[in-house]
Amino acid sequence: MLSDPTFWVLVAFVIFVALVWKPAGRMIAQMLDERAEKIRSDLDKAAKLREEAQALLAEYQKKQRDALKDAEAIIAAARAEAEALSKQAAADLETSLKRREQLALQRIAQAEAQALTDVRAAAVDLAMQATRKILTENLDAGRQDALIDSAIKELPAKLN
Amino acid sequence: MAEQHSPLEQFEIKRLIPVEIGGIDASFTNSALWMVLALLVVSLLMMAAMRQRALVPGRLQSMAEMSYEFVAGMIRENVGDEGKKYFPFIFTLFMFILGANLLGMIPYSFTPTSHIIVTFALAFVVFIGVTAIGFARHGLHFFGFFVPAGVPKALLPLLVVIEVISYLIRPVSLSVRLFANMLAGHTMLKVFAGFVIALGVLGGWAPLAFVVALTGLEILIAFLQAYVFTILTCLYLNDAVHLHH
Numbered sequence: 534m535l536s537d538p539t540f541w542v543l544v545a546f547v548i549f550v551a552l553v554w555k556p557a558g559r560m561i562a563q564m565l566d567e568r569a570e571k572i573r574s575d576l577d578k579a580a581k582l583r584e585e586a587q588a589l590l591a592e593y594q595k596k597q598r599d600a601l602k603d604a605e606a607i608i609a610a611a612r613a614e615a616e617a618l619s620k621q622a623a624a625d626l627e628t629s630l631k632r633r634e635q636l637a638l639q640r641i642a643q644a645e646a647q648a649l650t651d652v653r654a655a656a657v658d659l660a661m662q663a664t665r666k667i668l669t670e671n672l673d674a675g676r677q678d679a680l681i682d683s684a685i686k687e688l689p690a691k692l693n
Numbered sequence: 694m695a696e697q698h699s700p701l702e703q704f705e706i707k708r709l710i711p712v713e714i715g716g717i718d719a720s721f722t723n724s725a726l727w728m729v730l731a732l733l734v735v736s737l738l739m740m741a742a743m744r745q746r747a748l749v750p751g752r753l754q755s756m757a758e759m760s761y762e763f764v765a766g767m768i769r770e771n772v773g774d775e776g777k778k779y780f781p782f783i784f785t786l787f788m789f790i791l792g793a794n795l796l797g798m799i800p801y802s803f804t805p806t807s808h809i810i811v812t813f814a815l816a817f818v819v820f821i822g823v824t825a826i827g828f829a830r831h832g833l834h835f836f837g838f839f840v841p842a843g844v845p846k847a848l849l850p851l852l853v854v855i856e857v858i859s860y861l862i863r864p865v866s867l868s869v870r871l872f873a874n875m876l877a878g879h880t881m882l883k884v885f886a887g888f889v890i891a892l893g894v895l896g897g898w899a900p901l902a903f904v905v906a907l908t909g910l911e912i913l914i915a916f917l918q919a920y921v922f923t924i925l926t927c928l929y930l931n932d933a934v935h936l937h938h
Contacts, residue, residue: 538698538886543800545886545904553909565752568759573749 657692700883704807704876724811727803731792739788760788764923771927775934782822783930786815787923794875794915798908806918807875809868816868819926827933838936867925874918878911 534540668680710721742757750758764784768776776783790806797804805811827835839856840849885907888900 536698536890538700538883538890539703539800541886541889541901542882542904542908545882545901545908546798546800548901549905549908552905562752565755568755569749569751576748 661688698883698887700880700887703803703879703883706808723803724805724808727796728789728793728805728811731789731796731805734796735788735792760784767924767927771924772931772934776927776930779826779930783923783926786819786926787919790815790871790922791916791919794919795912797875797879798912798915804875804879806871807879809872812872812875812922813864813868815871815922816864819867819929820864823926823929823933826930827936830934831936835933835936838932863929867922871918871922874914878907878914882907882911 664684665681668684707723708718708720709723709726712719712721738753739757742753745751745754747754761784764787765780768780768783772779793804793806796802797806824835827838831837839853839860841852841856844852882904885900885904889897889904891897892900
């Protein structure tokens with residue numbers, strides 16, 4: 534056996550393994566453990582990132598919902614305001630129309646009164662002319678003058 | 694000292710189960726046995742490593758994953774994305790050669806990769822496969838591979854001949870590299886172990902220490918040659934896939 538080279542290769546092999554086993558084993562084990570650790574930390578990181586992304590998404594979804602709600606509220610407010618404005622405008626229009634009507638009616642009444650006094654004055658003038666004509670034609674001069682004088686004196690009292 | 698040992702007797706092929714099919718010797722030899730063992734060890738190791746399929750790998754699983762990533766990275770760097778579909782073959786090749794090389798390091802075992810017929814068979818499979826892939830992908834354009842671009846017309850015939858020869862020599866160089874490394878390494882181990890015997894108890898320590906160092910070197914070479922064989926396969930595959938030097 535001792536004269537077999539392969540036996541000495543075996544001896545060398547055993548020595549080599551004995552020398553290398555511990556340090557190499559430790560090194561390899563450490564490397565493999567570090568790799569596992571790295572994978573674990575990567576996974577954790579990825580999970581955390583995912584969580585953060587989900588939180589962000591939820592936040593933005595909430596923001597979007599809020600914005601939608603705000604927009605709806607703004608639209609409703611605007612609509613209500615517009616309605617109120619249009620109601621106000623209608624009321625204003627009605628009052629102004631009423632006032633104008635009243636004004637017009639007053640003017641009409643005034644014009645009527647004016648017309649009546651005008652007509653009455655015209656009638657008086659006409660009557661006075663007619664009376665003068667009749668009296669100048671039918672009366673003698675003396676009487677005529679006396680009558681005219683009295684008539685003239687009486688006239689303002691009768692008319693007013 | 695009754696028996697004489699030759700450093701080369703470790704490479705002797707022995708018929709373990711004699712089989713003869715139609716006059717052809719198809720015996721199950723020690724070489725075949727150790728190839729089967731390499732296959733079994735690699736397969737069982739891989740299956741055992743990946744049995745748990747943990748998200749965070751244990752040590753054994755990490756080793757399997759690293760060998761996977763190692764070969765995948767090699768293919769990605771040398772062949773690109775088109776090389777992905779050849780991953781199973783390249784990975785098998787690498788793990789088989791590595792397994793055979795490392796099992797051969799165990800004393801009293803046998804190293805199939807120290808036989809040119811084994812490495813040549815592997816290299817020839819690679820050569821045929823790569824050439825077939827080249828023709829399948831590029832058809833007759835694959836012959837353009839032998840015509841270097843930007844060369845004076847006068848030199849072209851000579852260069853085409855050189856290119857063809859260098860292409861045809863690939864399986865030989867690929868197989869000889871692995872076989873010669875294994876043969877030389879194991880021979881050296883046995884030669885120096887023989888010195889231990891020759892120098893006896895007094896002087897034998899020095900060659901023994903050398904054999905210890907050589908064992909470490911040979912384990913390194915076992916990895917290195919498996920790597921070299923695989924990366925050359927990748928490069929040849931790249932030539933066939935992309936058709937340029």
